[in-house]
Amino acid sequence: MKPIPYGYHSLDPKDIGAVIETLESDIIAQGPAIRRLEEALAAYCRARYAVCVSSGTSALHVACLAAGIRRKDEVITSPITFVASSNCVLYCGGRPVFADIQEETVNIDPDEIRKKITARTSAIIPVHFAGLPCDLARILALAKKNDLMVIEDAAHALGAKYGGSKIGSCRYSDMATFSFHPVKSITTGEGGAITTNSKELYERLLMFRNHGITRDRSRFTASGWRSSGPWYYEMQELGFNYRITDFQCAMGISQLKKLDRFIERRRTIALRYNRAWRDIEGIRLPAEDRSKGSAWHIYVIRLVSPALLSKKKTIVDRLRSEGIIANVHYLPVYLHPYYRRILGYKKGLCPEAERYYEEALTVPLFPRMTEQDVSFVIKTVRKVFETL
Numbered sequence: 190m191k192p193i194p195y196g197y198h199s200l201d202p203k204d205i206g207a208v209i210e211t212l213e214s215d216i217i218a219q220g221p222a223i224r225r226l227e228e229a230l231a232a233y234c235r236a237r238y239a240v241c242v243s244s245g246t247s248a249l250h251v252a253c254l255a256a257g258i259r260r261k262d263e264v265i266t267s268p269i270t271f272v273a274s275s276n277c278v279l280y281c282g283g284r285p286v287f288a289d290i291q292e293e294t295v296n297i298d299p300d301e302i303r304k305k306i307t308a309r310t311s312a313i314i315p316v317h318f319a320g321l322p323c324d325l326a327r328i329l330a331l332a333k334k335n336d337l338m339v340i341e342d343a344a345h346a347l348g349a350k351y352g353g354s355k356i357g358s359c360r361y362s363d364m365a366t367f368s369f370h371p372v373k374s375i376t377t378g379e380g381g382a383i384t385t386n387s388k389e390l391y392e393r394l395l396m397f398r399n400h401g402i403t404r405d406r407s408r409f410t411a412s413g414w415r416s417s418g419p420w421y422y423e424m425q426e427l428g429f430n431y432r433i434t435d436f437q438c439a440m441g442i443s444q445l446k447k448l449d450r451f452i453e454r455r456r457t458i459a460l461r462y463n464r465a466w467r468d469i470e471g472i473r474l475p476a477e478d479r480s481k482g483s484a485w486h487i488y489v490i491r492l493v494s495p496a497l498l499s500k501k502k503t504i505v506d507r508l509r510s511e512g513i514i515a516n517v518h519y520l521p522v523y524l525h526p527y528y529r530r531i532l533g534y535k536k537g538l539c540p541e542a543e544r545y546y547e548e549a550l551t552v553p554l555f556p557r558m559t560e561q562d563v564s565f566v567i568k569t570v571r572k573v574f575e576t577l
């Protein structure tokens with residue numbers, strides 16, 4: 190049997206057919222599928238606008254640019270996330286400020302956010318860790334009170350629900366960003382998107398996606414542009430080439446149709462794990478009652494007994510030798526050498542996050558897992574814990 194990774198894409202012949210159809214058409218780069226995916230995504234999330242880009246990382250970067258994050262601005266985010274959630278602030282010359290997590294949900298703690306707000310704070314980037322939505326109502330209340338932007342890093346959470354709305358509806362935020370990397374809810378190979386309800390932000394996102402260029406005559410600013418011809422366009426900001434291709438979006442449109450089924454399958458597997466492992470001593474499993482609305486991006490087992498904590502490497506090695514590629518998500522971002530050595534962040538900054546990192550262990554969870562895969566993971570995890 191092939192080793193089972195922690196995450197894996199779910200492409201079927203329809204997805205592949207959609208890509209081939211686009212590749213055989215006249216336009217393969219900037220074509221009609223991009224708008225179609227944007228419309229489908231906006232409709233799915235019930236947001237007014239969606240903009241598709243080349244990755245989840247570029248989605249975060251253009252969102253920060255559209256939000257106007259500048260040199261020396263402070264932006265508050267979670268330490269338990271992929272590095273892109275805070276790197277996007279660095280790209281804009283800003284300073285990421287890490288607010289510690291809630292022990293239970295592993296999401297950023299609104300009380301910790303409040304303590305970190307200063308006169309320089311310009312935005313909050315909450316991350317829906319493992320697909321479980323953050324406490325957006327409290328985060329939005331803090332943001333309103335302090336005049337801050339909220340950009341949800343929803344890379345784990347496409348398909349998740351919060352308070353009766355889909356994540357990405359931006360009912361509690363200015364923008365939400367998604368990733369279409371193969372381990373995420375749906376994939377376009379590489380890809381990402383931003384949703385928003387603000388026309389102004391939408392137009393800025395479009396501009397930053399394409400070098401800061403506009404072709405909209407009503408927005409031209411140079412004097413005398415009227416005397417030039419139809420070739421004329423203006424670069425008004427320093428943007429990037431963060432465009433996605435039409436054939437990637439064709440894949441995305443096809444994938445999006447299956448999103449709710451993917452999430453349902455993830456949830457079914459997660460709840461089976463919960464039932465199968467609830468009597469293993471010294472571990473903690475994701476609480477079912479607190480997992481409502483989760484997109485179940487990853488399944489994290491937490492080692493809570495000191496005996497197990499000291500054996501984490503053995504557990505991971507044993508699982509890997511048995512064909513289960515266990516992983517850890519994530520090292521607190523500020524503990525990466527770049528953040529410590531170059532930017533000067535120090536160990537001890539977020540004690541809950543550091544403790545969580547010691548405890549956490551990700552095991553495979555993805556819609557394409559067969560019943561046989563699921564049973565194998567259940568049996569093998571149990572065996573490893575029982576024979577340590």
Ligand SMILES: *Cc1c(COP(=O)(O)O)cnc(C)c1O
Pocket residue numbers: 244245246247270271273274316342344345368369370379380381
């Ligand atoms: C995957 C991910 C990203 C970045 O997405 P890419 O498409 O890989 O660039 C950003 N934030 C989080 C939380 C992620 O998991």
